[in-house]
Amino acid sequence: MTESPLAAADIGRAAASYREIKSRIMDRRFAPGEKLSEVRLAAELGVGRSPIRTALARLQGEGWIAVSPQSGTYVKGLTDAEMNEVFELRLILEPAVAGLAAERMSSEELAKLRRAFEAFGTEIAEGRVEEYFALDLQTHRAIYSAAGNGLIHGILVNLLDKVHWIQRTSVGSPRPSSALGEIRDLLAALESRDGERAAQVMRTHILRTAKFRNLPAGATEAEAPAPEAPAPSKEKAEPTRRRARAAG
Amino acid sequence: MTESPLAAADIGRAAASYREIKSRIMDRRFAPGEKLSEVRLAAELGVGRSPIRTALARLQGEGWIAVSPQSGTYVKGLTDAEMNEVFELRLILEPAVAGLAAERMSSEELAKLRRAFEAFGTEIAEGRVEEYFALDLQTHRAIYSAAGNGLIHGILVNLLDKVHWIQRTSVGSPRPSSALGEIRDLLAALESRDGERAAQVMRTHILRTAKFRNLPAGATEAEAPAPEAPAPSKEKAEPTRRRARAAG
DNA sequence: ACTAGAAAACTAGTCATCTAGATTTGTGTC
DNA sequence: GACACAAATCTAGATGACTAGTTTTCTAGT
Numbered sequence: 001m002t003e004s005p006l007a008a009a010d011i012g013r014a015a016a017s018y019r020e021i022k023s024r025i026m027d028r029r030f031a032p033g034e035k036l037s038e039v040r041l042a043a044e045l046g047v048g049r050s051p052i053r054t055a056l057a058r059l060q061g062e063g064w065i066a067v068s069p070q071s072g073t074y075v076k077g078l079t080d081a082e083m084n085e086v087f088e089l090r091l092i093l094e095p096a097v098a099g100l101a102a103e104r105m106s107s108e109e110l111a112k113l114r115r116a117f118e119a120f121g122t123e124i125a126e127g128r129v130e131e132y133f134a135l136d137l138q139t140h141r142a143i144y145s146a147a148g149n150g151l152i153h154g155i156l157v158n159l160l161d162k163v164h165w166i167q168r169t170s171v172g173s174p175r176p177s178s179a180l181g182e183i184r185d186l187l188a189a190l191e192s193r194d195g196e197r198a199a200q201v202m203r204t205h206i207l208r209t210a211k212f213r214n215l216p217a218g219a220t221e222a223e224a225p226a227p228e229a230p231a232p233s234k235e236k237a238e239p240t241r242r243r244a245r246a247a248g
Numbered sequence: 249m250t251e252s253p254l255a256a257a258d259i260g261r262a263a264a265s266y267r268e269i270k271s272r273i274m275d276r277r278f279a280p281g282e283k284l285s286e287v288r289l290a291a292e293l294g295v296g297r298s299p300i301r302t303a304l305a306r307l308q309g310e311g312w313i314a315v316s317p318q319s320g321t322y323v324k325g326l327t328d329a330e331m332n333e334v335f336e337l338r339l340i341l342e343p344a345v346a347g348l349a350a351e352r353m354s355s356e357e358l359a360k361l362r363r364a365f366e367a368f369g370t371e372i373a374e375g376r377v378e379e380y381f382a383l384d385l386q387t388h389r390a391i392y393s394a395a396g397n398g399l400i401h402g403i404l405v406n407l408l409d410k411v412h413w414i415q416r417t418s419v420g421s422p423r424p425s426s427a428l429g430e431i432r433d434l435l436a437a438l439e440s441r442d443g444e445r446a447a448q449v450m451r452t453h454i455l456r457t458a459k460f461r462n463l464p465a466g467a468t469e470a471e472a473p474a475p476e477a478p479a480p481s482k483e484k485a486e487p488t489r490r491r492a493r494a495a496g
Numbered sequence: 497a498c499t500a501g502a503a504a505a506c507t508a509g510t511c512a513t514c515t516a517g518a519t520t521t522g523t524g525t526c
Numbered sequence: 527g528a529c530a531c532a533a534a535t536c537t538a539g540a541t542g543a544c545t546a547g548t549t550t551t552c553t554a555g556t
Binding site for chain 2: 509516518519
Binding site: 012053054057058061062063069082085086088089092093096100149150151152155 | 260301302305306309310311317330333334336337340341344348397398399400403
């Protein structure tokens with residue numbers, strides 16, 4: 001029943017399955033530690049097992065799930081250590097990419113970013129948090145593209161998804177209006193075509209973002225105490241006990 | 249006939265197929281532009297199509313092949329632009345990772361690298377080029393591991409495979425004994441626990457490596473004039489005409 | 497009630513088969 | 527010979543059946 005969310009739109013059932021499953025992981029309808037049965041997913045999405053397997057293989061490659069042969073497929077949450085790894089990688093790549101973008105971004109693209117920034121206003125009002133996130137996302141993505149390196153672009157886009165997941169996982173995260181100033185500085189650096197400065201501003205921006213993510217650390221602890229992924233190793237793992245399906 | 253190179257050793261047929269296919273791509277038994285039929289691979293490796301598909305999906309994710317639905321799977325060579333992308337990414341990541349490694353590498357691991365270096369000798373004699381490459385590889389891998397970031401480690405290991413492929417693709421590459429001095433400097437920087445210096449030395453090392461790679465540019469042009477990959481895009485591509493199998 | 501062990505259920509891995517679409521080949525026409 | 531069109535062939539995509547292994551559940555024995 002329910003519905004058939006993916007009727008092989010026009011991208012193939014495997015790609016559609018990938019999108020749907022990843023989407024559910026991203027918004028935590030599939031929580032970390034949850035078991036994903038191929039047959040159940042196939043039935044639920046109205047496709048055979050093959051496209052599901054293709055989708056899961058890709059998700060595994062991107063680090064979203066872990067497969068234990070003959071046992072089960074589990075949603076892999078990021079441990080604190082892995083979150084730090086993501087942060088560390090961003091801190092290396094993003095400033096460098098911002099530096100490249102300062103030299104390579106087209107004036108048109110830059111003007112577009114500037115317009116989007118001006119349109120936003122001067123502070124992050126109550127209900128406009130999502131809007132700010134969108135602006136931030138647009139800025140980062142534009143920088144990734146402008147750097148003109150497809151390899152790095154792919155890595156960063158995937159990384160940004162993980163950051164997004166982390167943000168949704170952690171506490172609602174306070175974000176002061178000063179964050180807008182960071183984007184303003186970033187734009188200014190890009191417009192001045194000063195790679196060094198753009199890199200430095202980006203570095204600061206990411207450090208601040210992480211600071212507002214890290215402080216929960218023991219405060220809100222949303223729901224599950226410590227589900228996490230059940231050891232991606234081929235060894236005898238200890239998969240968390242099968243949990244009742246959250247989704248209706 | 250031939251043989252059955254992978255009898256599902258102990259890692260599963262899919263993983264074995266992945267290794268074998270990637271190995272053949274790496275040493276150019278599967279050349280860029282060559283068409284890889286799933287059924288042919290399956291027959292050749294003595295497995296069904298499913299493990300082949302799993303292996304190909306992974307190789308696709310890593311950028312080694314491109315799949316055109318209902319048309320064919322093609323070995324994806326790296327264009328000059330993509331080689332530059334690899335180089336650019338290395339130039340960003342490796343110095344940063346070397347910096348981390350300088351702070352985090354254990355003294356034992358460091359001593360092991362030192363021993364391997366001392367054992368090599370003072371210059372790269374005639375028949376010892378492969379030996380030098382092994383030393384270089386060992387050093388780089390040790391640094392990747394010592395940085396203690398699994399995410400970056402995975403990226404760099406995959407990247408190193410591409411570098412390896414590029415090296416085998418380009419001209420035999422001249423490598424002067426001065427390259428040994430670079431490794432010596434690198435080790436010294438690591439031993440002094442000076443992250444900044446390690447990063448700078450690594451940066452120089454990579455720049456020199458690239459220099460000796462780039463100079464062919466129009467010299468030896470080994471075999472195929474310009475096979476390359478047939479547009480990974482979903483659009484109407486122009487797959488190179490099926491070529492006779494090179495392997496006997 | 498509790499443990500041990502057997503049986504049932506469930507899992508991903510693999511295979512053979514079928515399908516839809518792209519490509520190549522063959523053939524007739526001019 | 528050159529072109530247009532149709533048929534045959536080859537491709538990856540997808541499916542259902544089956545396998546080997548794990549995990550859970552049931553049951554017998556104490």
